[in-house]
Amino acid sequence: MEPKIIFEDEEILVLDKPSGWITNDAETTKDQPTIQGWLRRSFTFPIFSFQELRNGIVHRLDKETSGILLVAKTKKAFEELQRQFKSREVQKTYTALAHGAPEPPRGEISAPLGRLSWRRDRFGVLPGGREASTEYKVITNYTLKTDSFSLLELFPKTGRTHQIRVHLKHLGHPIVSDEFYAGRKTARKDRKWCPRLFLHASGITFSHPITKKLLKFNSKLPQDLASALGMLSLREK
Numbered sequence: 001m002e003p004k005i006i007f008e009d010e011e012i013l014v015l016d017k018p019s020g021w022i023t024n025d026a027e028t029t030k031d032q033p034t035i036q037g038w039l040r041r042s043f044t045f046p047i048f049s050f051q052e053l054r055n056g057i058v059h060r061l062d063k064e065t066s067g068i069l070l071v072a073k074t075k076k077a078f079e080e081l082q083r084q085f086k087s088r089e090v091q092k093t094y095t096a097l098a099h100g101a102p103e104p105p106r107g108e109i110s111a112p113l114g115r116l117s118w119r120r121d122r123f124g125v126l127p128g129g130r131e132a133s134t135e136y137k138v139i140t141n142y143t144l145k146t147d148s149f150s151l152l153e154l155f156p157k158t159g160r161t162h163q164i165r166v167h168l169k170h171l172g173h174p175i176v177s178d179e180f181y182a183g184r185k186t187a188r189k190d191r192k193w194c195p196r197l198f199l200h201a202s203g204i205t206f207s208h209p210i211t212k213k214l215l216k217f218n219s220k221l222p223q224d225l226a227s228a229l230g231m232l233s234l235r236e237k
Contacts, residue, residue: 003038006068006217011210012081013043013056013071016219019196023060023069035069045073053078059085059159067094067201067219072209080209085159093203094154094164095221097142097194097229098173099182101150105138109167113160122180123162125170133157134167142232144193149176149232153202164199175199176228194228 003021007014017023017035025036039055040048047056056072058081072078084090114129116122135155142149150173154164165181168174174182176198177190205216221229 003035003069006219007215011073011077011208013073014204014217015069015071017061017066017069017201019064019066019222019224022063023057024054032063035071039071043073047073047075047078058082061201062162062165062197062199064197065199065201066222066225068204068217069201070204070206077209081206084206084209088157089207091203091205092156092159092201094156095200095202095225096152096154096164096168097176097198097225098150098152098168099176099186100148100173101141102136102138102152102171102173107136109134109136109171111167111170113163113166115161123160123166125166130160131158132160132163132167134164136168141235142229143235144232148235151229165197193231195224198225198228200225 001018003018004016005013006016020033022032022034025034036055036057045056047053053075056078058070058072058078061067061069070081072081110133111125112129113123113132114126116124135157137153138150139153140151142151156163165175165178169181177187177194178197179187182190200221201219203218205214207213208215
């Protein structure tokens with residue numbers, strides 16, 4: 001499945017990224033589909049002459065995370081969108097299925113994040129780490145046999161790598177099928193009914209980089225995650 005274009009004009013592209021696609025090219029991604037490679041093959045934006053601008057990709061999503069990704073088509077649009085992200089003017093919404101039932105059902109996780117010295121590909125809550133904040137809201141509670149789960153909407157106020165995944169683990173409610181942060185045994189059990197990380201970038205609101213008009217886009221839960229949700233039973237309160 002290729003990325004889907006949700007919106008396009010002279011300055012920006014709004015993509016729906018499928019799970020399994022890596023956002024940026026790297027030495028380790030040679031045989032895997034990347035958004036950067038797809039953009040290079042599919043378009044000839046002015047921004048392609050600026051190598052340091054990553055073919056216009058303004059932010060990133062983890063490989064298994066699906067959903068909305070912003071791409072700039074010009075250098076001016078790229079710089080303005082990056083400014084909006086850095087000044088926290090962009091509002092992002094994610095949908096995740098987590099283990100257990102967070103209490104309270106609505107709250108904010110503020111915990112500094114840093115790269116783990118003993119596992120350089122993973123992050124954790126560390127003293128002296130970079131400030132990170134994620135608001136969350138429980139939408140629905142579910143059960144599967146003896147296990148309980150919660151469908152959450154999450155609103156990251158900062159954009160640290162693996163932020164939502166680490167924050168939910170820190171809260172004691174890791175995301176379903178998260179092989180990095182839910183624990184190997186738990187993730188293996190999850191993947192029998194949910195084939196990948198249950199995390200979807202479901203909404204974004206930002207100002208158009210040139211016209212300054214407020215834009216809002218949403219992405220429905222993809223079929224693989226919707227099917228996994230269908231395996232669960234609603235939990236009675």
